[in-house]
Amino acid sequence: GEDVEQSLFLSVREGDSSVINCTYTDSSSTYLYWYKQEPGAGLQLLTYIFSNMDMKQDQRLTVLLNKKDKHLSLRIADTQTGDSAIYFCAERGTGRRALTFGSGTRLQVQP
Amino acid sequence: EAQVTQNPRYLITVTGKKLTVTCSQNMNHEYMSWYRQDPGLGLRQIYYSMNVEVTDKGDVPEGYKVSRKEKRNFPLILESPSPNQTSLYFCASSADRGRGFDNEQFFGPGTRLTVL
Numbered sequence: 001g002e003d004v005e006q007s008l009f010l011s012v013r014e015g016d017s018s019v020i021n022c023t024y025t026d027s028s029s030t031y032l033y034w035y036k037q038e039p040g041a042g043l044q045l046l047t048y049i050f051s052n053m054d055m056k057q058d059q060r061l062t063v064l065l066n067k068k069d070k071h072l073s074l075r076i077a078d079t080q081t082g083d084s085a086i087y088f089c090a091e092r093g094t095g096r097r098a099l100t101f102g103s104g105t106r107l108q109v110q111p
Numbered sequence: 112e113a114q115v116t117q118n119p120r121y122l123i124t125v126t127g128k129k130l131t132v133t134c135s136q137n138m139n140h141e142y143m144s145w146y147r148q149d150p151g152l153g154l155r156q157i158y159y160s161m162n163v164e165v166t167d168k169g170d171v172p173e174g175y176k177v178s179r180k181e182k183r184n185f186p187l188i189l190e191s192p193s194p195n196q197t198s199l200y201f202c203a204s205s206a207d208r209g210r211g212f213d214n215e216q217f218f219g220p221g222t223r224l225t226v227l
Contacts, residue, residue, distance in 0.1 A: 004153070035218075042115075042201060042218040043154075088153060098144065098169060099216065101153035 006102035018076040022089030029091040037086045115219035123225045132187045134202030143185040147198040192226040
């Protein structure tokens, strides 16, 4: 079946850039997503990218997609303490409604 | 305010005692879904519903039931809960604008269930 993998933990200093990486196996992935989960809260969609795009930028967020290597990354510029959360990568293949999630990357931002 | 609500937010129960977690959305979404979140495993889909009276199994349906009698509600039923169903549960909904559209899923705040 489809699989999505992420590293479990990332620690950065406030003001630095954070890069969270994700790999997936489904070659039919149509949409790829980044969700943010703050402590005690549900998942909040941060951004998504269509599979025919290489890059998408949205304010401090930059998503890079390497479809050949099935690699997705999320770069957060000027990381703030409020960015501390768990970030989930997810993908959805053609014709599927369900999302396949990675296990989440816990981002810790140190002052 | 457009939202997905779940109740209860926290529940501690004992093995075998039937329980229901409610989910309601006010966005007139056709698609609704239940996920469970476990450490190191991300979110896994339990059941989903494409519309009223249409439900289907996700990746981990064993031990769960759902119903979709109304468009806005999608309760998750555990007939005989067991400790391995201790988890964080999320309900989600999305519009159905057909294939080729990104039908963003909106998530509820989560229900933390502990089965003793």
